[in-house]
Amino acid sequence: MNVLFHNVRELVERAEREGKLISEIMIEQEMLMSGRTREEIIEQMDRNLTVMEEAIERGIKGVQSVTGLTGGDAVLLQNYIAQGNSLSGELLLDAVSKAVATNEVNAAMGTICATPTAGSAGVVPGTLFAVKNKLNPTREQMIRYLFTSGAFGFVVANNASISGAAGGCQAEVGSAAGMAAAAIVEMAGGTPQQCAEGFAITLKNMLGLVCDPVAGLVEVPCVKRNAMGAANSLVAADMALAGVTSRIPCDEVIGAMYRIGQAMSPNLKETARGGLAATPTGKALAAKIFGGAVVQGDY
Amino acid sequence: MKFTSVFDIIGPVMIGPSSSHTAGAARIGRVARDLFGRQPKWAKIHLYGSFAETYRGHGTDVAIVGGLLNYDTYDERIKTAFADAEKAGLAFEFIPETANTEHPNTARLVIGDDEGEMSVVGISIGGGKIEVSEVNGFKLRLTGGMPAILVVHDDRAGCIANVANCLAMHNVNIGHMEVSRIERGLTALMVIEVDQNIEEKVIQQISLIPYITKVSKINN
Numbered sequence: 001m002n003v004l005f006h007n008v009r010e011l012v013e014r015a016e017r018e019g020k021l022i023s024e025i026m027i028e029q030e031m032l033m034s035g036r037t038r039e040e041i042i043e044q045m046d047r048n049l050t051v052m053e054e055a056i057e058r059g060i061k062g063v064q065s066v067t068g069l070t071g072g073d074a075v076l077l078q079n080y081i082a083q084g085n086s087l088s089g090e091l092l093l094d095a096v097s098k099a100v101a102t103n104e105v106n107a108a109m110g111t112i113c114a115t116p117t118a119g120s121a122g123v124v125p126g127t128l129f130a131v132k133n134k135l136n137p138t139r140e141q142m143i144r145y146l147f148t149s150g151a152f153g154f155v156v157a158n159n160a161s162i163s164g165a166a167g168g169c170q171a172e173v174g175s176a177a178g179m180a181a182a183a184i185v186e187m188a189g190g191t192p193q194q195c196a197e198g199f200a201i202t203l204k205n206m207l208g209l210v211c212d213p214v215a216g217l218v219e220v221p222c223v224k225r226n227a228m229g230a231a232n233s234l235v236a237a238d239m240a241l242a243g244v245t246s247r248i249p250c251d252e253v254i255g256a257m258y259r260i261g262q263a264m265s266p267n268l269k270e271t272a273r274g275g276l277a278a279t280p281t282g283k284a285l286a287a288k289i290f291g292g293a294v295v296q297g298d299y
Numbered sequence: 300m301k302f303t304s305v306f307d308i309i310g311p312v313m314i315g316p317s318s319s320h321t322a323g324a325a326r327i328g329r330v331a332r333d334l335f336g337r338q339p340k341w342a343k344i345h346l347y348g349s350f351a352e353t354y355r356g357h358g359t360d361v362a363i364v365g366g367l368l369n370y371d372t373y374d375e376r377i378k379t380a381f382a383d384a385e386k387a388g389l390a391f392e393f394i395p396e397t398a399n400t401e402h403p404n405t406a407r408l409v410i411g412d413d414e415g416e417m418s419v420v421g422i423s424i425g426g427g428k429i430e431v432s433e434v435n436g437f438k439l440r441l442t443g444g445m446p447a448i449l450v451v452h453d454d455r456a457g458c459i460a461n462v463a464n465c466l467a468m469h470n471v472n473i474g475h476m477e478v479s480r481i482e483r484g485l486t487a488l489m490v491i492e493v494d495q496n497i498e499e500k501v502i503q504q505i506s507l508i509p510y511i512t513k514v515s516k517i518n519n
């Protein structure tokens with residue numbers, strides 16, 4: 001099989017040796033492995049981008065999930081940004097609100113594009129459509145953002161995991177945030193190595209994050225985890241662009257994430273038996289939503 | 300390498316809320332229907348691990364039933380799959396299991412109608428990607444990402460060559476192939492991943508080959 005890269009080191013080395021962007025290497029690999037033309041591949045990604053944009057537009061107008069657990073926070077955030085008094089900055093909060101918007105639509109069983117999963121679908125598009133207002137990218141550059149994200153996600157999926165049930169939230173929102181950081185760096189004009197630094201710095205700070213959804217729903221705390229994933233990725237991207245590097249190489253951070261996921265109790269991997277799901281309020285919410293008695297016992 | 304495409308990562312386009320528990324579940328249902336070759340009249344759906352713990356919250360149940368009705372991951376009708384199943388004459392039952400499985404997101408679908416039944420074990424490995432790990436008791440590994448043919452046959456010399464010849468005659472290239480059997484000399488299974496979707500006439504021709512008992516296909 002024609003694989004251009006198995007890990008981040010090979011990805012970065014190839015991009016730097018050939019003087020290409022990470023996104024370009026991903027497109028070339030997709031052409032090799034699928035046998036499809038560049039145009040077909042770009043067109044499919046373009047359609048995914050449209051789905052992401054539509055989900056954000058829907059979410060920032062306000063949606064509610066069936067359970068009522070989530071929805072409406074993207075609207076609160078947009079209104080707050082409009083007042084002009086935000087402390088953490090408009091771009092960052094805009095990314096946060098758009099990540100929240102996407103995941104609120106997801107929780108309401110709306111149409112989204114998984115990046116890399118549905119539970120973590122807010123981070124990549126949320127940051128993209130916020131950074132867009134600052135960097136004014138072309139449509140092609142926005143599509144490239146998704147290929148750069150995809151290249152890093154591809155390495156994580158094959159060398160570790162992108163499944164909350166297998167690796168905890170670090171594998172989902174952690175991976176998504178790292179992917180977004182790398183893509184932000186490329187769009188802002190950073191080098192392939194800086195993309196890898198952005199990914200590594202982000203994921204390092206999401207290691208150990210458990211998957212503990214209340215009532216087993218992709219709502220609490222998933223929506224806010226996407227918010228913080230977006231914030232984390234923007235700060236890490238800025239750090240990488242400033243020249244800050246990770247002492248632990250990117251691939252080793254991914255390896256650490258995998259081993260932490262293996263060591264994590266199944267109670268903390270999308271079974272709704274531990275963490276926030278097992279708090280008194282978490283259990284009461286589950287009982288209210290699905291009926292029946294509150295299940296006792298902590299994990 | 301489990302994930303082979305960038306669209307495994309940036310994608311699929313899907314109805315929320317979970318890629319593994321909703322989109323992956325829909326794909327498991329759909330692949331089971333494909334393998335069965337028609338819409339079943341009944342389905343017993345055994346759920347394991349995280350699927351068993353969280354299937355209601357994730358819409359895993361409506362997604363699997365939607366898949367059995369041939370809905371894709373982005374089909375809005377997934378939301379009304381239970382009502383649609385009733386109209387379509389598909390009775391279903393969910394059975395959460397406590398047994399540990401190798402992968403946390405595993406479903407065993409036993410589906411059937413008046414003509415026959417089939418058991419399919421699917422696992423959802425993340426991001427909406429799935430694998431089929433067992434069909435009618437045969438262990439196998441099928442990703443569902445490529446078109447594939449499953450051939451149940453008597454465990455005798457020449458069967459594999461005859462099927463390969465038939466595919467060669469139709470200019471179908473084999474990408475990956477696995478053979479397995481439950482017991483020597485009895486029933487065996489060929490799993491053949493191919494590069495392009497298979498026409499019905501090819502399936503019919505393979506089914507006419509001596510000692511072939513059943514042929515199913517998954518198109519992509």
